[in-house]
Amino acid sequence: MSHRLPADFHMHTHHSGDCDTPMEMVIKQALEKKLPAICITEHMDMDYIICETDPAGKFEVNTDEYQDELFLYKEKYKGIIDIYFGIELGLQPQIVKINADYINKYPFDFVIGSNHLVHKKDPYYSSFYEGRTEHEAFMEFFESTLENIQLFDDFDVLGHLDYLVRYAPNLNRDYRYKDYSDIIDEILKTLISKGKGLDVNTKALYSEPSLGDLNPSKDILARFRELGGEIITFGSDAHKAENVALGFDTAVEMAKACGFKHYALFSNRKAKFVKL
Template sequence: MILADYHMHSSNSGDSETPMEEMTLSSIKMGLKEICFTEHMDMDFPLLPGLPPDPFLLDVEAYKNELTYYKEKFADKINIKFGIEIGMQEQVASENTALIKTHDFDFVIASLHLLDHNDPYYGEFWGGKKVEDVLRHYFEETLKNIKLFSDFDVLGHLDYIARYVPEGDHTYSYERFKDIIDEILKYLADSGKGLDLNSNALKSFSYGNSNPSPEAIARFRELGGKIITFGSDAHTPEGVASAFDQMRDIALNAGFTEYYTFEKRVPTAHNL
């Protein structure tokens, strides 16, 4: 059993309304021994329908104060870590780096949620575009951004964009984009950075696969990748640790025997 969920959100993130206490109580009920809140910080987020301006600007101090309260309250039941999910964009790389340097996070996820300052979550994003070109551009931008913003521990949901391709489209596969994905994986492995093994799409999206795909996870191992973390990407209590049994099998089949937790950015290995 995986005992640590290292990718979850509460109402401190712009896309969750769930109080931190509810997420924590759900984690305890699920039998987890450790969790890491990784609240969203996406600077320079575009103005989109139905969203307020800057919906993912995180009040880091308020977030930390709340987390510290629950960390102490539930200290005899679960270990709560102070994490963040940084939204990468080229124009805010220096601001992201400065933010990380000025706070004592336990763990940092770097994720690419936007492409050319647009959100692939919205159906109109895909209008008039060739899916294959969009996917390749997304991976190219991922490689560029992990080099521009290097102060992170794991790359979040590597093939995240595959969740949002138009319904019924089957363009994406690891093999089809192997050349550019391998560049990303090799850079991560050579830099001592890890992968967020994200189970969200296994239960919540018609895409129905892990992010990254099992093939990409196996390739990371082949290229010397060592660090993996397990994350449900939960925004509600029922999502905590979702599909972790499937994610564990994927990791074992890829050749991994350990997963990692973090404290003050220092990784600790645990047996799978």
């Protein structure tokens, strides 16, 4: 008999600029999969670069509207499934105070800190990799991540640590933790010293093409545990209802193989540990 799937703590609905899925569809899918809880984490990326496909404000959620709808469903599904109020916050050095003020303004249960922009460049676009080696591009991304988490504290887990491999020209074909171990270890040690965790993100398992690994990769997850890291949440990064909790069976087995016995749920910014 298979284990019960963990809570999905990274998911998007129509309140995110790159998603049009109704919130209730996501909730119903979570119920179908018998998840114990979900946390919706809409995008909030302030001072995002502006281009044709990403106009100003595209990734800035209308938090009041989002909160109102979520609280409505939280009440409707009370006693059936726990629904938590989260945000995926885009980290950048120049908006540390803006981000801190924003987080303090709302009663979030959970905050993912994500490195979506690297010195005003988005690793989603091929231009990020042009004119240099893949190693140089990856190093800039990891150095930027370290800078962000050194400067900003008000988040609970770091989102999809090495997610840029989903979009790199060679995907993760030539990517190995050992080639970046010094900088990645610094990131992991900084997270641990600040009491932060990792978003075990399954999108790379089910996206096209599947990368066959998590973000962060299994090797990084194992290293996080080895260094004393304890806090992990599971996230599908679903932008479509059918992707809720996708890849979670595999992710749980990988996390267990890395030495994790529990995962975390967050309520009112406090972690509660649940046995895997």
